[in-house]
Amino acid sequence: xxxxxxxxTAIQKSFGATRALKSVSLExxxxxxxxxxxxxxxxxxxxxxxxxxxxxxDAGTMNLSGVPYLPENPHxxxxxxxxxxxxxxxxxxxxxAQENILLGAESARAGWIDRKTSRERAQAALAQLGHEGLDxxxxxxxxxxxxxxxxxxxxxLLISPQVLIMDExxxxxxxxxxxxxxxxxxRLRARGVSIIYISHFLEECRLIADRYTVLKDGETxxxxxxxxxxxxxxxxxxxxREVKDLYPRTAHPMGAVVLEVKAVASKPxxxxxxxxxxxxxxFGLGGLIGAGRTDLLRAIxxxxxxxxxxxxxxxxxxxxxxPKNRWGQGVGFLSENRKEEGLMLNQTITDNLTxxxxxxxxxxxxxxxxxxxxxxxxxxxxLRVKCRDAGQLIGELSGGNQQKVALARLLExxxxxxxxxxPTRGIDVGSKAHIYQLVSELAAAGKAVVVVSSYxxxxxxxxxxxxVMCRGELTAVRPRAEWSETEIMRAATxxxx
Amino acid sequence: xxxxxxxLLAKGGPFIGLIxxxxxxxxxxxxxxxxxxxxxFKIIFTQTVIVAIGALGMTLIIVSGGIDLSVGSSIALxxxxxxxxxxxxxxxxxxxxAMVAVGALIGLLNGTAIAGLRMTPFIITLGTLGVxxxxxxxxxxxxxxxxxxxxxxxxxxxxxPFSHALPAGVWVALGLAVLTAILLRxxxxxxxxxxxxxxxxxxxxxxxxxxxxxxxxYTLAGAFFGLAGLFQLSRLRQGDPTVxxxxxxxxxxxxxxxxxxxxxxxxxxxxxxxxxxxxxVLRNGSQQMGWPTYFQxxxxxxxxxxxxxxxxxxxxxxx
Numbered sequence: 001x002x003x004x005x006x007x008x009t010a011i012q013k014s015f016g017a018t019r020a021l022k023s024v025s026l027e028x029x030x031x032x033x034x035x036x037x038x039x040x041x042x043x044x045x046x047x048x049x050x051x052x053x054x055x056x057x058d059a060g061t062m063n064l065s066g067v068p069y070l071p072e073n074p075h076x077x078x079x080x081x082x083x084x085x086x087x088x089x090x091x092x093x094x095x096x097a098q099e100n101i102l103l104g105a106e107s108a109r110a111g112w113i114d115r116k117t118s119r120e121r122a123q124a125a126l127a128q129l130g131h132e133g134l135d136x137x138x139x140x141x142x143x144x145x146x147x148x149x150x151x152x153x154x155x156x157l158l159i160s161p162q163v164l165i166m167d168e169x170x171x172x173x174x175x176x177x178x179x180x181x182x183x184x185x186x187r188l189r190a191r192g193v194s195i196i197y198i199s200h201f202l203e204e205c206r207l208i209a210d211r212y213t214v215l216k217d218g219e220t221x222x223x224x225x226x227x228x229x230x231x232x233x234x235x236x237x238x239x240x241r242e243v244k245d246l247y248p249r250t251a252h253p254m255g256a257v258v259l260e261v262k263a264v265a266s267k268p269x270x271x272x273x274x275x276x277x278x279x280x281x282x283f284g285l286g287g288l289i290g291a292g293r294t295d296l297l298r299a300i301x302x303x304x305x306x307x308x309x310x311x312x313x314x315x316x317x318x319x320x321x322x323p324k325n326r327w328g329q330g331v332g333f334l335s336e337n338r339k340e341e342g343l344m345l346n347q348t349i350t351d352n353l354t355x356x357x358x359x360x361x362x363x364x365x366x367x368x369x370x371x372x373x374x375x376x377x378x379x380x381x382x383l384r385v386k387c388r389d390a391g392q393l394i395g396e397l398s399g400g401n402q403q404k405v406a407l408a409r410l411l412e413x414x415x416x417x418x419x420x421x422x423p424t425r426g427i428d429v430g431s432k433a434h435i436y437q438l439v440s441e442l443a444a445a446g447k448a449v450v451v452v453s454s455y456x457x458x459x460x461x462x463x464x465x466x467x468v469m470c471r472g473e474l475t476a477v478r479p480r481a482e483w484s485e486t487e488i489m490r491a492a493t494x495x496x497x
Numbered sequence: 498x499x500x501x502x503x504x505l506l507a508k509g510g511p512f513i514g515l516i517x518x519x520x521x522x523x524x525x526x527x528x529x530x531x532x533x534x535x536x537x538f539k540i541i542f543t544q545t546v547i548v549a550i551g552a553l554g555m556t557l558i559i560v561s562g563g564i565d566l567s568v569g570s571s572i573a574l575x576x577x578x579x580x581x582x583x584x585x586x587x588x589x590x591x592x593x594x595a596m597v598a599v600g601a602l603i604g605l606l607n608g609t610a611i612a613g614l615r616m617t618p619f620i621i622t623l624g625t626l627g628v629x630x631x632x633x634x635x636x637x638x639x640x641x642x643x644x645x646x647x648x649x650x651x652x653x654x655x656x657x658p659f660s661h662a663l664p665a666g667v668w669v670a671l672g673l674a675v676l677t678a679i680l681l682r683x684x685x686x687x688x689x690x691x692x693x694x695x696x697x698x699x700x701x702x703x704x705x706x707x708x709x710x711x712x713x714x715y716t717l718a719g720a721f722f723g724l725a726g727l728f729q730l731s732r733l734r735q736g737d738p739t740v741x742x743x744x745x746x747x748x749x750x751x752x753x754x755x756x757x758x759x760x761x762x763x764x765x766x767x768x769x770x771x772x773x774x775x776x777x778v779l780r781n782g783s784q785q786m787g788w789p790t791y792f793q794x795x796x797x798x799x800x801x802x803x804x805x806x807x808x809x810x811x812x813x814x815x816x
Contacts, residue, residue, distance in 0.1 A: 301702075303701070303702065322704075323701060323702055323703070323704045324704035324705070324706060325704075326704070327703070327704040328704075333702060335698075335699075335702060337698075340696075340698060341696070341698040341699060341702060342699060342702070343696065343699060344691075344692055344695035344696040344699050344700075344762065345695070345696070346695055346758075346762045346763060347691060347692070347695050347762065351688060351691070351692070352699075355688075355692055355699070355700070355703040355705075356703045356704050358685045358688050358689070359685050362685075365684045365685045365686060366683055366684055366685075367683055367684060367685055367688060369683070409703070
């Protein structure tokens with residue numbers, strides 16, 4: 001291949017005794033969208049940090065447009081033509097869109113901002129993306145996530161990058177916004193920008209990428225044209241084993257109604273939702289982000305106050321509300337936001353796992369640390385959580401393993417009604433498969449599950465009943481057999497009539 | 498080698514710091530003779546008592562993710578209240594109980610305001626700093642409050658160079674330190690304090706009554722501050738509404754030097770106690786070296802910065 005924009009050869013990187021990258025090679029042509037695929041811990045983030053100048057490689061060479069590429073830091077990498085859009089957006093939310101786009105590259109004369117040139121440059125960047133209409137004077141914090149991402153991409157375009165790296169860009173976007181982003185990517189590709197695209201959503205990679213490279217345990221294990229590759233083949237490469245049945249289903253009868261939600265509303269988003277949940281049922285909640293799915297779970301769990309309606313937990317000793325009472329009634333809640341709400345990152349696995357029932361590990365307010373530790377260690381083994389031991393700080397684990405611990409908290413409590421909000425967000429395929437299996441086992445054991453997911457194949461794969469939310473209302477509740485991806489999207493966007 | 502250095506930092510950073518300052522002051526000719534004697538350490542321990550008892554309460558608050566700036570004022574207010582009760586002829590034990598209760602009451606107000614109004618602890622306690630100091634001056638009519646001799650005066654004395662016994666205050670501080678460490682490590686209450694400081698949203702989600710917990714933490718800490726006020730009274734032998742200005746900063750510094758994180762979820766009683774000792778040793782040593790007080794202030798300021806910097810190095814290992 002003569003026309004190569006970026007070439008990496010045998011890149012290596014170790015942290016102490018851990019070899020994060022053993023040997024990674026990569027070639028990307030101008031105007032190519034290249035998907036980097038791999039499970040968590042495969043070395044994707046390390047590789048991207050080397051590319052974007054945050055780390056230096058221990059060995060191996062990097063070439064950008066034919067000259068050796070050795071960025072000293074992310075700023076240097078940007079100047080050399082490699083820009084990165086991180087999964088967690090880096091915007092100053094109290095500054096305007098324009099100020100954010102020009103941040104660090106302001107047009108100025110003797111320290112005074114040149115308003116006219118600034119405006120022109122920001123507009124030019126947005127025009128390249130086809131988003132001329134964006135209000136440059138609005139505060140970044142007032143934009144939606146999708147628009148904030150556009151602002152960040154515009155900032156990257158300011159210095160005409162040769163290579164643009166996008167890390168999980170769609171993880172918090174709705175379907176419609178994802179499509180818009182893909183249109184933006186297509187525009188950039190047409191302008192000759194090479195794009196490195198990292199995503200857990202394989203279907204998405206297949207839609208947008210020209211070629212792919214699979215990483216496993218810090219090594220390149222395969223690469224090729226996206227057009228000719230089957231998803232099964234890629235998953236096999238990623239996991240090193242064949243994943244046969246991603247959504248296992250054990251036959252299970254449904255029992256009595258355990259949860260009744262009657263015309264519930266809460267501020268600011270949830271307008272009206274009614275549902276019944278039976279023992280042994282997996283109830284899926286679909287809809288766009290902001291449609292009120294999380295609000296519904298929070299209302300059921302008592303984290304938000306009800307503005308109207310009623311939540312009945314049947315067969316519980318008390319009717320009191322609030323998270324503390326819900327746990328007592330056998331209801332468990334898994335937050336969609338592991339880092340900010342779900343877990344205490346600077347505490348141990350043990351404490352995270354047992355936080356809802358510390359009092360039971362001892363008497364009169366004392367904690368029997370040994371018993372607590374033993375219980376946590378048992379779950380670590382049962383769910384195959386990768387860690388040193390249950391005494392390790394949870395912030396040191398990968399996303400998938402953190403999620404297993406968060407779920408183990410519900411299992412240990414033990415809950416009989418599981419409220420799971422985006423349980424597979426941001427975790428690798430192996431851990432996803434494991435969570436699908438757990439949910440299926442829970443249903444078989446007569447537990448009831450409500451699961452929120454933005455990922456349609458997963459919703460259709462694991463649920464018995466699916467309800468779709470649109471603008472704060474739970475409109476359509478039907479058995480799974482009566483749903484298809486298109487129909488869920490229709491109901492979610494309110495175009496089903 | 499680097500790893501060993503880091504493990505030492507992680508496990509015994511404050512302790513190494515303490516040894517270091519003790520060794521440093523043992524070497525110069527000016528201090529060599531007296532510094533490393535039992536009598537000098539008796540003085541150092543006694544000088545540490547007030548800050549140490551304050552640091553016990555402050556550790557609970559900082560681990561829970563909060564802060565209390567009103568400690569110095571609380572100590573002044575309780576010591577004025579105590580002195581006035583002694584003027585009226587109250588016996589030592591009822592005075593002790595009353596002073597702890599006054600401290601707890603200020604803590605209860607702080608906690609209720611912070612949890613109930615959902616305001617940041619910094620703002621609320623900055624407010625009560627002024628309110629408590631002003632109230633102390635008002636109650637004392639802007640003068641010191643003198644009383645006839647009381648047994649309380651003996652609880653902090655180091656006057657008798659021939660007696661080897663440590664004053665009562667030192668024993669009280671030591672005993673409470675052990676109890677508080679156990680409370681923080683071994684009980685559900687303690688674990689909930691860590692949970693609250695580590696991630697309040699998680700604590701709430703897991704069914705911890707965070708509002709009640711906050712009120713309990715500030716109230717308990719306030720009780721400690723009331724007790725610190727008692728020993729302040731015992732040391733000064735009069736109620737002084739202008740005493741302990743800025744002491745909250747010494748107390749916060751002890752907790753931070755001891756390895757606690759201002760963002761919550763991290764901290765130990767042992768660390769905070771060593772932090773308090775480091776500050777006392779620095780003061781005592783500087784005095785013996787004949788250094789002026791402004792020089793002590795500069796040194797203590799630098800020690801705080803270095804301690805927190807080392808702490809960041811240690812944190813870097815986990816990031």
